[in-house]
Every structure is written in C-alpha cells, then in structure tokens.
Amino acid sequence: MEILGYKHIAVLAEERFYAQAVHSIEYGPLARFFARNSELPAELADYFASFDLIVNYLFDPDRIFETNLRRCGVPNLICGAARIVENAGHAARQLARPIEQLRINVVDFAARIFPSIEDREFAREFLASVPPPIIAIHPGSGSHEKNWPLENWIGLFSPRSRFADLERLVVISGEADEAQIDQLEREWKNRDVRFARNLPLPRLAAVLERSIFIGHDSGISHLAAAAGANCILLFGPTDPDVWAPRNDNVQILRAPNGRLSDLRIEQVEAAFAGLLCG
Secondary structure: OOEOOOOHHHOEEOOOOOOOEEEEEOOHHHHHHHHOOOOOOOHHHHHHHOOEEEEEOOOOOOHHHHHHHOOOOOOOEEEOOOOOOOOOOOHHHHHHHHHHHHEEEEEEEEOOOOHHHHHHHHHEEEEEOOOOEEEEEOOOOOHHHHOOHHHHHHHOOOOOOOOOHHHHEEEEEEHHHHHHHHHHHHHOOOOOOEEEEEOOOOHHHHHOEEEEEEEEOOOHHHHHHHHHHHEEEEOOOHHHHHOOOOOOOEEEEEEEHHOOHHHHHHHHHHHHHHHHOO
C-alpha cells in the first residue's frame, strides 16, 4: 500500500503499520494530471497503472484527475467524497463508504496510529525532564470560533488553581497558533512550561502517546486520540457527532449554544480532575 498526499501528514502512516511508502502530491510532474488532455509523463502513467486498486479522495469536481488516471489504464478506481457533508453521519463513516464497495464492512471508526521506535525515542528524550502525569494542551485549532478563549487556558493553570504545577505541562503548537503561543510564553515566562512548536507529526504523536491531552476540534486532537492519549476535547460551533474522534479515550465537553466562551473553567477543571484521579 502506498499513499499520495501531503507528505508531512501522510508520513504518519509510512512504515508505521499502514503504508510501505508515501509520495508528495506536490511533486511537479503530477501537475499534468490536473489538466485536461495533457501529455501524461510515462513514468507516472506506468506507476499508477501498476496498482491493483486506487482509492481517490482528491477534490476533483470536474473529474479531470480521475479521467487522467483512467487514461493510464488503472484497472480499478474507486472515488470517495473529498468533502465531509453535515447531517450525513460521522466523518469517518463517510470516508469509509468507498471501502464498502469492496465488501469490507467497517465497524470500528476509532483511528489508531503507531509511532516508530525512533519516534518514541525522541519522545523519551523530549519529555525526560517532565514528571508524570504529563499534561499536553493545544490551545489552537486554526479557527478562532473553535478556540476556547486564551484567558481561560491561563486561568485553568493559574497559580491559584488546583493545576498550578506547570512543570508537568507541554504546550503544543503549529504554524496557525503562533500568536496564541507567543502570548502564553510571555504569560508563563517565569514558570517551568515545555513548549513543543511545529514538531513533525510522527514525533508529536509519540509525545502525545505519553500524555493527558486537552484540545479543541482540530487535527492535533485527532492525533492525540489516535495515539492513545486520554483526551478532553472542547467543542463549540462544530458538531462532535460528525467531527470528534470516535476513540473510547475521548471525553467531549460541548459549549452551550455553540459558543466556547460560554464553557466555564470549572467544567473543564472537573473533567480534568476526573482524568487525573482515574
């Protein structure tokens, strides 16, 4: 099995149980597969034709990529939905529907990932100075509406709270979270907090595997759930019945009226205390 996609994401599967190889969708010669009646590179045409089956999830409204794959002589091609539809079931359920054309009955929609030995060695070294239980938070999501207010995160770990021991805290961030993380670094500059900025996803998964996690409706939350972390996920305007991980290790706190600003610190504290006691 091989995966064609954004390599920094697909690498989570490469030689980590699921795929033998991953390839970048941004590879230059692939551009011809997105143009009508183009001359297709023979190397790529032969590559695609070599597979017994291709399952295509690319957004391809004019079916240009699909047509070019068929021009290569791909023997079996299944096209799945490139976008998730609200009120049509959980996202994982929607993505599994093409697989059911192969008479494979998907019954478990809980994602799982498997960090490599090298990923876990990195996590051991990265967290060597952090005493257990390790608490990881991701205050971002890529969307302001899906984020719990930053002052609430600060309040949750204030010196007066029951979770004031920040030497156990790891703050996760990506490129979309820079402003929030800069503010947290200023707020906690005199406290022993570990910041994990822009870690490669396989290494981040291994870090999260060893943690209790609090986050939002985001890809990082799905990563934490799939890695096996006990998770508290804060949902506002989006529907957890569609977008939340289906893993048993996930607890959802949904904001009243879909506004995360209405989700009280005390509610998150209570859920978090329950995980720590458990």
